[in-house]
Amino acid sequence: MTITDNEILAKIKLPEEKEEGFRVLMSTYKKQLYYHIRRYVSNHEDANDILQNTFLKVWVSIEQFRGDSSLYSWLYRIASNESITYINKTKKRNEIGIETQSIGEKGTADGLHSNDLVERLEKAIAILPDKQKQVFILRYYDEMPYEKMSEVLETSIGALKASYFHAVKKVEQFVLTV
Amino acid sequence: MxxxxxxxxxxxxxxxxxxxxxxxxxDKNIVVPxxxxxxxxxxxxxxxxxxxxxxDIDIPTDYFDNIESAVFAKIKEREIEEESKTPKRKIINISRGRERVRLSFLPLLTKIAIAATLFFFFIKGTDYFKSNQSIEEIDYLASISKTEALNYIAANTHEFETEQLVGIEFTEEIKNVEEITSEELNSYLYENINELNEEDFSEIF
Known part of the structure; x- marks a missing residue:
């Protein structure tokens, strides 16, 4: 039997059921959020750290959740922002990593194995500006409609479309020429 | 959609x-344990x-938001308590060599106590409060440690009304009033002459 977001929230709001309700929330969303986070960071340990931070933040602020957006959008917003915060904290290390790895990889996409292309794609995403990165990941990987993205990122649909267009072009250029 | x-x-x-x-x-590169x-x-x-x-270091919720009000309330409470116990007028003789100043009024004693306290702060600094944990007179600051309360008051003296400061018994300072030199006393009086009224003058001289 599936439980709705409203039922989860109702449980969490009762002090004696908060913990149980929160367990249900985690079971419901852990995989989606993990894979979403995993698009920002390439290793499992980092993704797990961010997921745990996300749930901690949700635990602390769930009572302030007013339901202006859906629970799903709110969770994605927190996970997305936590991911950005996390990677910005370790940015220097990541940038050095990317730079080092890119040396000697000049060429074109022709004849490249799909694994190499995926690797290039990940590197390209890593160097996108924060907002474009969020937009690209939500749209390209999570296949999220603009309406939902608008809720998650609290940005107008027009701005999201423009942002996605620019992000796609940048990533494409990187993939084709690096 | x-x-x-x-x-x-x-x-x-x-x-x-x-x-x-x-x-x-x-998803090929994503490996999950x-x-x-x-x-x-x-x-x-x-x-x-x-x-x-x-x-979890056992600080009550809103502790830091309410500390000022709590301290003031306790001080006020203590002050009222003290006022009911203290005789209206008290005579203190301060002797130093040939000079003698006779004080026989509470308001000025108050000012002197403050002066002595401030003087003590300048001389001893906050180390006094760090080392002296036995000031029993401030037990009324129930949930606030003595050191904490004294340090707070010491650091924020300017925020307290004179009456509120007087409510606190800085035992050592008041006891040592007799050790204030007349030069120090004169200097204090000179600096605070505006705060003295005619009655004060008539009682000093």
Whole structure:
């Protein structure tokens, strides 16, 4: 039997059921959020750290959740922002990593194995500006409609479309020429 | 609501190469340890406990928001208590060599006590409060440690009304009033001449 977001929230709001309700929330969303986070960071340990931070933040602020957006959008917003915060904290290390790895990889996409292309794609995403990165990941990987993205990122649909267009072009250029 | 197909069509139009990569699968590089998803909830509970223990240093909620009011309330309470016990007038003789100043009025004693306190602060600094944990007279600051309360008052003297400062018995300072030199006393009186009224003058001289 599936439980709705409203039922989860109702449980969490009762002090004696908060913990149980929160367990249900985690079971419901852990995989989606993990894979979403995993698009920002390439290793499992980092993704797990961010997921745990996300749930901690949700635990602390769930009572302030007013339901202006859906629970799903709110969770994605927190996970997305936590991911950005996390990677910005370790940015220097990541940038050095990317730079080092890119040396000697000049060429074109022709004849490249799909694994190499995926690797290039990940590197390209890593160097996108924060907002474009969020937009690209939500749209390209999570296949999220603009309406939902608008809720998650609290940005107008027009701005999201423009942002996605620019992000796609940048990533494409990187993939084709690096 | 957009359908998945629309999202993919948009991508294909924007970038055939990115569409191709997506179609071939982008999850191949994602490796998740076996059983990871079964452990997420328990990991979270452990993490939460850890975080809560780290921040659990037994400070009541809103403690820092209310500390000023709490201190003032306690001081006021003490002041009222003291006022009911203290005789209206008290005579203190301060002798130093040939000079003698006779004080026989409470308001001026108050000012002298403050002067002595401030003088003591300048001389001894806050080390006095760090080392002296036996000032029994401030037991009324129930939930606030003595050191904390004294340090707070010492550091924020300017925020207290004279009457509130007088309510606190800085025992050592008041006891040592007799050790204030007449030069120090004169200097204090000179600096605070504006605060003295005619009655004060008539009682001093």
């Amino acid at each position: 957009e359908k998945r197909k629309e999202i993919l069509n948009e991508l294909e139009e924007l970038s055939p190469i990115l569409f191709k990569i997506k179609a071939e699968g982008t 076996n059983g990871y998803f079964d452990s997420v909830e328990n990991q979270f509970l452990d993490r939460r406990m850890q975080v809560e223990n780290e921040i």
